[in-house]
Amino acid sequence: MSRKAFLPRGLRGMLPLAATAMLAGCATTTGSGATRVYCGAAAPIRWSLSDTDETIRQAKAANAVGRRLCGWR
Secondary structure (H helix, E strand, O other): OOOOOOOOHHHHHHHHHHHHHHHHOOOOOOOOOHHHHHHHHOOOOOOOOOOOHHHHHHHHHHHHHHHHHHOOO
16 A cells, blocks of 8 residues: 655655755855955944934944954954
8 A cells, every 4th residue: 555645746756956055055155255355344333422322322233343354343
């Protein structure tokens, strides 16, 4: 007695493709030079008292990335 597949035939062939596509999103860019390029072009962002709270928050977030990737102080 043969066992029927749970998924229709056309859909069964799509599963490996879908799994591959999902795992591709987990790929890293190690060695791509992106950090070197970013650190060569970016600089800490400064703000003034006249900037909005949102602008200051965004500048602090961008500076946190620079500290982590580029070693800014």
